Amino acid sequence: MASSVLFDAPGPRTRARHRLYTAISSVILAAIAGLVIWQLWRKDQFAYTYWEPFVTPDIVELLVKGLGKTLLAAVVAIAGALVWGVVFGVAKLSEHRVLRWPAWTVVEFFRAVPLLMLIISTWFFIGPEPGPHAYWALVIGLVLYNGAVFAEIFRAGINAVDRGQSEAAYALGMRKTMVMRLILIPQAIKIMLPAFISQTIVALKDTSLGYAILAPGLTYEGKIIFGTFRNTIQTALVIAAIYILVNLLLSWLATKAQRRFAGEHKLDIVGGVVQSQPAGGAAGARGL
Amino acid sequence: MQVLIDNADILFRAFGLTLLLVVVVSILSLVFGTVLAAMRVGPIGVLNKAGALYVTIFRNNPLLVLLLLVVFGLPKLGVQMSYFNMNVLALTLYTSPFVCEALRAGVNSIPIGQAEAARSIGLTFSQSMTAVVLPQSFRAVVPPLASVLIAMVKNTSLVSIFGLLDATARMKGLLNDHPSQLWWIFGGIALGYVIIVEAISLGAALLERRWRVA
Numbered sequence: 157m158a159s160s161v162l163f164d165a166p167g168p169r170t171r172a173r174h175r176l177y178t179a180i181s182s183v184i185l186a187a188i189a190g191l192v193i194w195q196l197w198r199k200d201q202f203a204y205t206y207w208e209p210f211v212t213p214d215i216v217e218l219l220v221k222g223l224g225k226t227l228l229a230a231v232v233a234i235a236g237a238l239v240w241g242v243v244f245g246v247a248k249l250s251e252h253r254v255l256r257w258p259a260w261t262v263v264e265f266f267r268a269v270p271l272l273m274l275i276i277s278t279w280f281f282i283g284p285e286p287g288p289h290a291y292w293a294l295v296i297g298l299v300l301y302n303g304a305v306f307a308e309i310f311r312a313g314i315n316a317v318d319r320g321q322s323e324a325a326y327a328l329g330m331r332k333t334m335v336m337r338l339i340l341i342p343q344a345i346k347i348m349l350p351a352f353i354s355q356t357i358v359a360l361k362d363t364s365l366g367y368a369i370l371a372p373g374l375t376y377e378g379k380i381i382f383g384t385f386r387n388t389i390q391t392a393l394v395i396a397a398i399y400i401l402v403n404l405l406l407s408w409l410a411t412k413a414q415r416r417f418a419g420e421h422k423l424d425i426v427g428g429v430v431q432s433q434p435a436g437g438a439a440g441a442r443g444l
Numbered sequence: 445m446q447v448l449i450d451n452a453d454i455l456f457r458a459f460g461l462t463l464l465l466v467v468v469v470s471i472l473s474l475v476f477g478t479v480l481a482a483m484r485v486g487p488i489g490v491l492n493k494a495g496a497l498y499v500t501i502f503r504n505n506p507l508l509v510l511l512l513l514v515v516f517g518l519p520k521l522g523v524q525m526s527y528f529n530m531n532v533l534a535l536t537l538y539t540s541p542f543v544c545e546a547l548r549a550g551v552n553s554i555p556i557g558q559a560e561a562a563r564s565i566g567l568t569f570s571q572s573m574t575a576v577v578l579p580q581s582f583r584a585v586v587p588p589l590a591s592v593l594i595a596m597v598k599n600t601s602l603v604s605i606f607g608l609l610d611a612t613a614r615m616k617g618l619l620n621d622h623p624s625q626l627w628w629i630f631g632g633i634a635l636g637y638v639i640i641v642e643a644i645s646l647g648a649a650l651l652e653r654r655w656r657v658a
Contacts, residue, residue, distance in 0.1 A: 264638075
């Protein structure tokens with residue numbers, strides 16, 4: 157903006173021009189919004205009968221239950237994917253080719269295949285029936301896909317830790333597992349956190365794919381609602397609002413958690429060595 | 445195996461549709477994503493806010509719900525479009541904010557000293573953009589843009605729920621007709637997607653190498 161290094165500070169003529177642009181773009185944006193609202197109104201989409209379901213207690217309850225199932229699916233899937241991701245992430249970092257190559261192939265494969273394909277195939281594999289089968293197919297698909305992504309995040313996080321850290325640990329006589337457990341993972345977690353959080357939001361959005369195989373959840377309840385009341389636009393808007401709110405809440409919590417646990421202070425060389433060493437050393441000694 | 449050979453022509457046409465979607469949506473969302481990025485970094489406050497709002501809403505909303513809104517909603521509003529166009533529209537609306545963020549991240553990754561140096565030797569705004577900042581940001585933009593494109597390739601599979609016969613839709617049909625051939629069908633169609641995704645990764649790696657400063 158005005159403070160950008162690329163511009164000079166705007167003079168009176170530029171400011172006047174910016175005001176003109178502001179006016180023009182405001183008119184255009186208002187016209188677009190107005191057109192959408194006018195068209196919705198003209199086609200009677202604001203009619204109370206279309207919106208009534210969302211103030212009817214039974215249907216609200218249906219949506220809340222759907223949201224609960226969706227969130228449960230997301231939590232179970234992310235927990236499973238974390239295990240999957242750590243196992244394959246470590247395998248990808250292994251010094252042994254026998255472990256590294258298969259892990260690399262599996263991770264690359266599941267990252268390249270569309271999630272919807274994984275979900276549908278899993279569903280046919282465990283028996284294509286709606287209900288619990290579909291629900292588990294959704295969860296397993298999410299685990300396979302997000303696990304592969306987590307493996308990559310985990311590997312990149314470990315690799316991003318300064319080499320000197322592991323070299324120093326080996327020099328102190330630590331074994332591979334100890335270096336990983338005491339030196340690399342605690343530091344890597346801080347580095348991985350942002351990528352992990354954005355992937356969690358992706359996973360949460362992807363729970364909507366349960367729609368394709370009639371897995372219980374928010375989008376499935378939505379399908380039932382707009383199948384009954386013929387109010388697709390309204391139902392989709394409500395579901396979109398729910399997803400957006402949940403995701404924004406999750407991002408907000410994640411940012412807070414990140415500040416709390418990873419700290420805003422960057423680990424610079426002096427601060428890192430002088431301040432962290434005694435604490436880390438003590439913890440290490442207790443670990444022994 | 446036999447089921448893949450018997451249905452080869454159907455599968456090739458299905459992947460042709462997937463590829464067509466990928467090409468059309470890439471071009472459209474690159475254009476729209478660039479417009480969004482320009483809105484977000486430009487000096488006009490209203491456009492900044494509108495761009496930020498758009499990005500927040502469309503990045504946090506599942507593509508499936510957006511497709512529901514576009515494919516089932518537009519006809520109710522009297523907008524008549526083919527299924528292909530509606531799916532392309534939804535995919536573009538969804539992919540553009542990710543393109544916008546990738547571009548912004550790319551431009552932001554250039555050290556500010558570069559821009560300061562360009563300005564201090566007397567280059568104008570457009571000169572420092574075209575001669576110093578943008579050439580460097582192309583390179584920085586390649587990896588995040590490649591991830592966005594790869595995600596989009598996989599997202600095209602959702603059109604199978606909304607009336608288009610792409611590779612995923614054909615897979616579902618084949619699994620229905622030949623349940624015993626599950627592994628062959630899954631493997632064959634997965635291979636197709638893997639090839640498309642790896643082609644994009646390879647292209648990105650080549651571009652990155654070509655634009656690398658020695």
